[in-house]
Amino acid sequence: MRNHFLLLLFIPFLFSCIPAKDIIYLQGEPIAKKEIKRINNIPYKLQVDDILNIDIMSNDETLVSVFKKQSIGGAGGVSEGASYFSGYSIDSYGNIRMPTLGEINVLGYTELEVRKKIENELKKFIKTQEELFVSVKLAGIKYTVIGEIGSPGPNVIFQNKLSIIDAISSSGDITAVGNRKKVEIIRNSITGTEKFTIDLTQINAFDSDVFYIKPNDIINVIPLKQKTWGTGTTGLGALTTIVSLFTLISTTFILARNL
Structure with missing residues (x-):
């Protein structure tokens, strides 16, 4: 019975740790292409407040x-x-x-x-x-980063071309519990609002139409499930949480028996 109880405690530990493949950027080998694809070949159309x-x-x-x-x-x-x-x-x-x-x-x-x-x-x-x-x-590219980022908020980079990697690194990088596999780009244009997603853990992110951001883009870094679970982002963090929980349960059980 005790072994089953310990197993139940350690099940969250197995699922709470964030795998390395979820936090490493641009994984995989680049694929040689016969044709060179022009990324973001549609010229930017000026908007209000530019x-x-x-x-x-x-x-x-x-x-x-x-x-x-x-x-x-x-x-x-x-x-x-x-x-x-x-x-x-x-x-x-x-x-x-x-x-x-x-x-x-x-x-x-x-x-x-x-x-x-x-x-x-x-x-x-x-x-x-x-x-x-x-x-x-x-006069520079203005963008805003929200969500799981080191320094959220608006930023301006004084150059005429800006990749999403540059934008994120200039804003303090994605936190340990940020979802690098599904980064959202919200873009306003004269035709309306559009939302895109990009997986920054894969090398083919370079081929995405939104790898280079446009002025006034909003980059939204959504959290991983591990943040809502609250069990820690690393193996040590998860183990510490579980040990604390086990200690609390044991202490409560002992006190209840002595009442």
Whole structure:
């Protein structure tokens, strides 16, 4: 009878430990492919509250100076954090407001389309044969991580391409009880809200259409069942919980007999 009781106590121990295969990233061997697949080959379409860095240059700077925003930071240039103030924020109507050019609607446009749009607007004012160079790019990629992550909350990475591995590592990595096999990506677009999942424990995660995140993505790391069981994340943790439970039951039984 006692042996059966001990066996019942140790059953949770067998199921509560988190296997190594559930916490190791990008397992398996990469498969050679005949064709190179372009990941995320659909250009990002701008949304409300995105911030654009727009630069207009010419051989004759006096021609384009009236179309440019005054930079913050002086001779040293604009710092990454100052992009919020020096960039062009897309308002709730989908517009940006540029010096001289006025309001330009950019909602749902790609960076390339906005660049061409600005170039066409400039040609209405500049009639000379001077060469113009217009640069349009997002002022960093903003994303939010929630759930089982070291540092949850919003984050901004100042680069034009960001993998989900980079995003998670920049947010403190997934905790021991986070489900790496089913990480959710919630994405808002002009057509509505979409939800995707990706298994970060497998090497084929590189082939996923959501391996590279897009601005304003929400990454949700859901917990493993071991967290709700509360039996520990490692063998030692589970054993400690079981020993504590066994000690409590034994103590209660002894006290009950002595009453």
